[in-house]
Amino acid sequence: MQLSTTPYEERLTAPRTWWLISFLVGVSFALILLPFGTLPLLGGLVGGTAAAAVVASSYGSVRIRVVGDALIAGEAKIPVAALGEAEVLAPEEARAWRTYKADTRAFLLLRAYIPTALKVQVTDPDDPTPYVYLSTREPERLAQALRTAREAAA
Numbered sequence: 001m002q003l004s005t006t007p008y009e010e011r012l013t014a015p016r017t018w019w020l021i022s023f024l025v026g027v028s029f030a031l032i033l034l035p036f037g038t039l040p041l042l043g044g045l046v047g048g049t050a051a052a053a054v055v056a057s058s059y060g061s062v063r064i065r066v067v068g069d070a071l072i073a074g075e076a077k078i079p080v081a082a083l084g085e086a087e088v089l090a091p092e093e094a095r096a097w098r099t100y101k102a103d104t105r106a107f108l109l110l111r112a113y114i115p116t117a118l119k120v121q122v123t124d125p126d127d128p129t130p131y132v133y134l135s136t137r138e139p140e141r142l143a144q145a146l147r148t149a150r151e152a153a154a
Contacts (some may be wrong), residue, residue, distance in 0.1 A: 007066050010136060022052035037107030062109065064134055066145040069153040071120075073109045073134055079149045083132070084121030086143040091115035092133030094135075099112045103130050111135040118142050 007018035024051025061151050065072045069080050089097060093118035098110055107122075107129050114135040122129045 007148055008142055009063065009065045010138060011093050012060060012062050012064070012114060012137075014056045014107075015141060017058040018060070019053065022056050023049050025049065025052035032038060060111075062111070064109070064136060064142065066142070066149050071132075071146065071149075072127055073107075073132065076109075076132075078107075078122075078132065080146060080153055082122060082124035082127065082148060083150070084123040086118055086120045086146050088139040088143055089117040089119055096104060098135075102133070105129055105134055106131050108133045109135060116121070120146065 026045045026047070029044035029048030030041045030108075031032045031044075033040040062074045064073070064074075066080070071080060071083065094115060097117065097119060098108065102108065105128050110134075112134070114137055116136060116139050118134045118136050118139040120134070121130045122131055134142065
């Protein structure tokens, strides 16, 4: 028995600056607790940094995968048979599609700190979702993985 391989997998991690902000949140907590002594100051530094880091990590832990005959984007699992053509969006076009061109019925996996995206038409007539918008650092590779999965499923 041969194990199937994942043609595409990407984790949309938080940018490095968010980790610096997490540390600065810890420093803020430490300064707030400074009048109470050294031990509360250290507790505020560690606790505030840890809490902010958990928030940054959880927001930046979403994954996009193409596994077998499905696109898994965050919590959504969409069969590739229900997807149409994929359109690679340059940074300006991606910004337009996540702001004034956006359809309220669309599935959007947005990360504002990722400038490029992929827009995939949904062809399932029973699904009211017109398209799937995915923030991705490698839109060409994701589009190719979707084409490959669609051809393999057909």
